[in-house]
Amino acid sequence: MTELKIGVDNGNYNTKSSERMLYASGYTMSDKEFITSDMQLFYNDAYYAIGGKRMSFQQDKTKEDDAFILTLPAIANAMRLAGTSAADILLGVGLPIDIYGAQKEAFRQYFLRDEIRFHFEDADYHCRIAECKVFAQGHAALCKYYQQLREYNNITLVDIGGYTVDVLTLHDFKVDRGSCASLRMGTITLFNAIRGELQQENIILSDALITDAMQGRIQHAEKEKIRIITERRMQRYIKELLNALRERGLDLKLPVVFAGGGAELLGQRLYTQEVNTIVILDRFANAEGYKLLLG
Numbered sequence: 438m439t440e441l442k443i444g445v446d447n448g449n450y451n452t453k454s455s456e457r458m459l460y461a462s463g464y465t466m467s468d469k470e471f472i473t474s475d476m477q478l479f480y481n482d483a484y485y486a487i488g489g490k491r492m493s494f495q496q497d498k499t500k501e502d503d504a505f506i507l508t509l510p511a512i513a514n515a516m517r518l519a520g521t522s523a524a525d526i527l528l529g530v531g532l533p534i535d536i537y538g539a540q541k542e543a544f545r546q547y548f549l550r551d552e553i554r555f556h557f558e559d560a561d562y563h564c565r566i567a568e569c570k571v572f573a574q575g576h577a578a579l580c581k582y583y584q585q586l587r588e589y590n591n592i593t594l595v596d597i598g599g600y601t602v603d604v605l606t607l608h609d610f611k612v613d614r615g616s617c618a619s620l621r622m623g624t625i626t627l628f629n630a631i632r633g634e635l636q637q638e639n640i641i642l643s644d645a646l647i648t649d650a651m652q653g654r655i656q657h658a659e660k661e662k663i664r665i666i667t668e669r670r671m672q673r674y675i676k677e678l679l680n681a682l683r684e685r686g687l688d689l690k691l692p693v694v695f696a697g698g699g700a701e702l703l704g705q706r707l708y709t710q711e712v713n714t715i716v717i718l719d720r721f722a723n724a725e726g727y728k729l730l731l732g
Contacts, residue, residue, distance in 0.1 A: 439521045440567075444529040444727030445511045446574075447504045449494050450599020450625060451698055454511035455529075455728035456518055457721050460488035461644075462507055462599075478509055479556040491644075494600050497540060499547040508548070512564060513557035522560060525567040529727030531574040534603050535619035541571045570731060575603040576612060577726030578696040578718055583610070589692045589715065595682065596723070597699025599623045604682065620681055624699040627674040634666050651702050675706055689713065696722050 444455035452462045460476065465486040471477050478485040487510050498504040508528075516524050528548055532540055548569040555562055575596035579586065586592060587610070596603040600623040606616035631647050640659055642650065649655065650667045657663055682689060689712045698720035700707060708714045 438564075439516075439519060439524040440527065441515055441519055441521075441524045442527045442529070442728055442731045443512060443515045444724040444729075444731070445508050446721075446724040446727070447498060447508065447530060448598055448698070449601075450491065450623070451720070452507050452511065453698075453721050453724045454514060455721070455724045456511070456515050458511050458514045459720070460507075460510065461491050462503075463487075463489050463491035464503075464506065465489045474558050476510065477558060478506070478513075480506065480509060496536070497543075499540070499543050505548065505550075509553075509555055510557055513555070513560070513562050516562055516564065517560065523563045526564050527731055528566050528569045529572060529577075529724075529731045530569060531572045531577055531723055531727055533574050533598075533601050533619040534576075534605060534617040535601075537571075537573045544571050545569045570727075572727055572730050573605075573617075574598070574723055575605055575696065576607075577730055578722035579607070579610075579694070580726040580729045581722060582694075582716070582718060585716070586694065591691050592715075593682075593687055593689070593691060593693045595678075595693060595695050595700070597624060597678075597695065597697040597703070599625050599698065602678065602681075602699070604685065604687070606687070616685075616687075618685060620678075622678055622681060624674075624702065627670060627699075630674070631667055631670045634670065635663065638662060638666070648702065671703060671706060675703060675709075679711060694718065 446453040448462055451459055453459050467484045470484055471486045476487040478487055492503050548566050551565045553564050575594050590609050592607045594605050602620040602622045604618045606613045628647055635642055650663050655663050692715045693712050694716055695707050696718040700717050701720050
């Protein structure tokens, strides 16, 4: 069979692949087909509408089949792009820094499976996950950008995810292990703050619409009110995050690299006089790094 290398970032908020596929980390399960085949998965006699309501936060993803099910669409997409419906998969995945050592081997074993058969959207797929390697989130994101960043002998990486913010410092691209931390300050706290304040104004927006508002795409009768609340909350979130980083003894005047979907959402707001931001990596950086690290 064809051998394919794939990187998948199994975020609690979004799932991202090295082939730049993105969808919400959630699904609706049914014993019957849904009204559209778009993002529909059929696996083990059940139908899944992928990308619906997000799953609750899971500290240990090996306890449920959710992360595996949510990885199948990314595998199908990579196989489709490669022009095959049968393949041996070499899978690269990641874990937050604070649980990496404790869960690395269990997460690897969780994905190793033979004879995986499933139907996604309009095609049948057959594969086995022949190998799985687990890497540290954040650190992997830098791999693709090594040449771009090699001039900096000291870098603080701040990877802003949905539920965690992973932080580490590198000197000459070697990790200072004492600097590694995962802060429970992901953008879900920002979304909840925006949603709560909007609800006080009788404005009900979904996560997708709040994302649009954060990016300046607002189609609502209360457009200006939404813009003001969203911007104020984003600035407050950044201030609280920077304060938390300083409390960990980080000097933000040294070169800082931001990564992850949260950093991409905050965008240019992360370039301030308070922080020596040198680059913001996009939300696919970890997944692409996992694939590169597979060798």
